[in-house]
Amino acid sequence: MTTIKELDTYAQNTWCPGCGNFGILTSIKKALADLEKDGLDLNKVAIVSGIGCHAKIADYINVNSFYSIHGRVPPPMTGIKLANPDLTVIGHAGDGDAYGEGIEHLIFSAKRNIDMTFIVHNNRVYGLTTGQFTPTSPPDFKGRSTPKGSPEGPLNPIELMLSAGATFVARGYTKNMKHLQSLIKTAVNHKGFSFIDVLQPCFTFFNTYDFYNERVYEFSSKDHDVSDRKAAFVKAGEWAYGEGEKIPIGIFYQVKKPTYEEKLLAGRIPVQLTPGDIRPVLEKQI
Amino acid sequence: MKEISILVGGKAGDGIRQAGHVIARFLNRIGYRIFFYDDYPSLIRGGHNFSIIRASEKRIIAHKETVDVIVALNQDAVNNHKHRLNPGGIILYDSNKADAEGLGIDFMDIVKKFDGKPIMRNTAAIGALAGVLNIEWSVLEMVIKDAVGHEIDLNLKIARNAYDWIESPSKSVSKLDQKPLPLVSGNEAIALGAVKAGLNMYIAYPMTPASAILHYLAAQENELGVVTVHPESEIGVALMALGAAYAGARAMVGTSGGGFALMTEALSLAGQGELPMVIVEAQRPGPSTGVPTYTMQGDLAFVVHAGHGDILRVVLAPGDAEEAFYTTGLAMNLAWKFQIPAFVLSDKHLSESIFSFDADLDKVEPEKPLLWNNQGEYKRYLDTQNGISPLAFPGNPSAIIKATSYEHDENGITTEEPEAISRMQRKRLRKRKTLEEELEKYETVNVYGNPDSKTVLLCWGSTKGACIEVAEALDLKVVQPLILEPLPVNALKKALSGADKIIDVEVNATGQLAKLISSHGICIDDMILRFDARPFTVDALLDNVKEVLS
Secondary structure (H helix, E strand, O other): OOOOHHHOOOOOOOOOOOOOHHHHHHHHHHHHHHHHHOOOOHHHEEEEEOOOHHHHHHHHOOOEEEEOOOOOOHHHHHHHHHHOOOOEEEEEEEHHHHHHHOHHHHHHHHHHOOOEEEEEEEOOOEOOOOOEOOOOOOOOOOOOOOOOOOOOOOOOHHHHHHHHOOOEEEEEEOOOHHHHHHHHHHHHHOOOEEEEEEEOOEOOOEOOHHHHHHHEEEOOOOOOOOOOHHHHHHHHOOOOOOOOOOEEEEEEEEOOOOOHHHHHHOOOOHHHOOOOOOHHHHHOOO | OOEEEEEEEEEEOOOHHHHHHHHHHHHHHOOOEEEEEEEOOOOOOEEEEEEEEEEEOOOOOOOOOOEEEEEEOOHHHHHHHHHHEEEEEEEEEEOOOOOOOOEEEOHHHHHHHOOOOHHHHHHHHHHHHHHHOOOOHHHHHHHHHHHOOOOHHHHHHHHHHHHHHOOOOOOOOOOOOOOOOOEEEHHHHHHHHHHHOOOOEEEEOOOOOOHHHHHHHHHOHHHHOOEEEOOOOHHHHHHHHHHHHHHOOOEEEEEOHHHHHHHHHHHHHHHHHOOOEEEEEEEOOOOOOOOOOOOOOOOHHHHHHOOOOOOOOEEEOOOOHHHHHHHHHHHHHHHHHHOOEEEEEEEHHHHHOEEEOOOOHHHOOOOOOOEOOOOOOOOOOOOOOOOOOOEOOOOOOOOOOEEEOOOEOOOOOEOOOHHHHHHHHHHHHHHHHHHHHHHOOOOOEEEEEOOOOOEEEEOOHHHHHHHHHHHHHHOOEEEEEOEEEOOOHHHHHHHHOOOOEEEEEEOOOOOHHHHHHHOOOOOOOEEEEOOOOOOOOHHHHHHHHHHHHO
16 A cells, blocks of 8 residues: 555655645545555556646656646646546646636536546646736736736636536635545546636735635535536535635535546547558558 | 540539549549549638549659540639640530530439439539540449449439430540559548557547548548547647557647647647657648648748757658658657657648559558566656667556656656756757667658759659659659658758759748758759649649749
C-alpha cells in the first residue's frame, strides 16, 4: 500500500504559506491512498494539470502526470482516456484555465459525459500572474487589470456544468478537508464526467478565508435529492459567486448515463489495436 | 501516346464528382492510368463544378488545360469550358438544359422515362459518354454496380438507354493491355500510409481539404483498426492527440492552415514534452479563409517555423499518391522514433485529386520506438547520448511517467536552474543531430527528367506532376525535395550541382521554397509562381517555362 508520504515527490513546494492549494494536495493524496485500499491501481492513474499555481500539483504528486498548458486540461485527459480506457484520469485546473481560456473543452467534456474527474482549484483570482480578475471573481473585483473594478459579473460554474450535461456536479472547500476527500473519492468512483469546483482562498491576492468560513455549509443526500436536476439548479442558485448569506458545499447532482468512451470505443482499446489489412480496401477502389 | 481528357461539368448538386468517379473507373478498368482533378466552389447547391479526368497509357500525375470531350449538364459547362476543346473534340450536352455545337441528348427526358430522380442525369451522361468512347457495355455495367451505392437497377436502365442513343462512337478509346490499379486520392493515400505504419487514432475537426481523411477512416474504422474522433475544435484535436500519445496510442491529426494555426500551442507542447504526433496540413489559399476549396502552397514557411521556442520537427512534402502513402508512414515512424511532431504537408491539389495508385505496400511498416527496458528507475527525459529517452506508458507497474510543458529535469519535474535547462536543451539538440543522420538514409530529394540537363525546374509537393511532364517535353531536369525540415541541404546541393539555371516553380505568391533554401546558401535564377488558387496544368506550365527560357 502506498503511504501519503510516498505520494510526495522531491520537488520543492513553492505555494505561498496559507495557500488553499495545500488543502487540495492533501485531500487528493489521501483520497488516492484510500482508493488504492479499495482496489485502485495507482500506476493506472494519470493526473493532468493546466498552468497556474494549481498546476504545480503535477510536480508534487508521485503518480503519472501530464503537465499541460493553460486552459488545456480536458483535451489531454480525453486523449489519455480514449487511448487507454483502463486508466483513471484526474484533472486539476484553475478557474482561469477551466472557465476562461479552456471553457469550450470543459463544456464538451460534460456534454460527452466522458469518464474522468475534473477538480477546479477555484481561488477566483489569477495568482501566478499576480492578481487579475477571473471568470468567477465577484462583481466589481478590483484587480491589477481592473483597478476600478471588474466590469463583468461572475459565472456560476455549478449551473454551467448542470446545463452542459455533467453527471456528477459538486462543490468543496479547502478548509473542509474530510468533506473534500470524500467528494474526490465519490467523484473518481463515479462512472461519467465528475466535476468538483473547490473554493480555494488565495492567501496573497484574494484572501477569502473569513468570507467562506462564515458562509460555507455542508449538505448531503439526506437533505437533497442528487438525482433531481431541478433541485440541483435551485441549490446551485443559493450562491452566485458574489456576495451572499450561505454557500452550500456537497454533491448537487449525480446520475448514471452512458459514457463517451463506452459509446465511441464500443469495447476497442486503441493502445492495443493492430492495424487492419489495407489490401481489401484498395481492391474495392479498382 | 494514347490518352484522352474528359471534362464533366454542371452545378453543385448535379453529382459531377460522382460522374467523374465512374468515368475514371471505367477508363481504369480498360487499362488506362488516371489523373482526376476536381474543381468546385465553396457551396452546396448551385455554382459551377467540374472534374477533369485524364486517362493515359502511361503514368500521369497532372492534368492539362485542354480536353477532348466536354460533358455538359448545364449551359455554364459549355460556356466556361468550350475554349478548352482540342481540335476534333466533342461537346456532349444535355439538350434539355444547354445549347451547344456538338451532340445534344435530352438526359432529363431519359431520366423521366424511368421515373428517376433529377440527379440521375449524371448517369445518363455517363451512359452516353461510354457510348461516344466505345466502351463495352459490360465494363460500364460492372463499374456502375461497384460505384453506385443505391438504386443500381434504375441507374443501369438509365445508363443503358443513354448508351444506346449513341449510334457511332466518335471518340473511340481502345482497350490497353495493362492491369487496372486502385484509384486513390491523396487524402486516402495519407490515411492508408498512416494505417500501415500503425495508426491507432485519427483525431480531426472538419476542414477542407483535409476532411476526406476523417470521412474515409471513419467509414472504415473496423476494417482498418482505427478509432476516429471528431472533437470540439482544432485546439482540442491537437491536445487530445498529445494525450493519446502520452498514453501510448499512435495518433494523427489532419487540418488545413486555419486549423493548424489553432494547433500551434500544442505543437510547442509536443516540442517541450517530447510527445510524438503526426500532423497532416492540407494547404488551401490564404490568408485567413482565403479560397477554401482551391489550392495553394502557401503554408510552407508557416509549418516549418510554427510554434514558440526551438522545436524539433520533421516536415515531409509528398507530390503524388504513392509519396503521400510512403511519407505518411515515414512521418508516423519518425514521430515515434524521435518523439517529435512530424508533418505531412499536402494541399488541395494533392489531397483531393485521384491517382492510379501503384505503391509497394510493404515498404511501410510500423517501426518500434525506443521503449524502456523496465530496469531501475524510470526517467521520462533520461539524458542519453543520442538525445532519445526511452518511452514508457501509464499503466506500467514499475514506472511513473511525468510529461510536461515546463522545462524539466530527467524525471519531468519542473526546473528553472540554468544548468538543468541547458542540459535538456542540449539533449534535444543531440536528438536533432540523430534525426538528421537518420534522414540521410532516405531518398530525401527526387530527380526527374534529364539528369544531365543544365536547366532545373525546382519544385515541391503537388507541383511535381506538371513539372515532370514539362521537363520531359523540353528535356530539362526536375529536382523535388521531399523533406523540407530538417532541409536535406547536402542532398539538395548535390541534385542541383552543375545547373546553370534553376527555375523555382511554386503555387504561392512569394516563392516560399526559394526563400527557405536561400537561407542555406542555395540561390535560384528564376521563379514561376502561380497564385490564382489553381494548380499548374501541364500545358500552362509549358508555356510559362518556354517564356522564361526564351
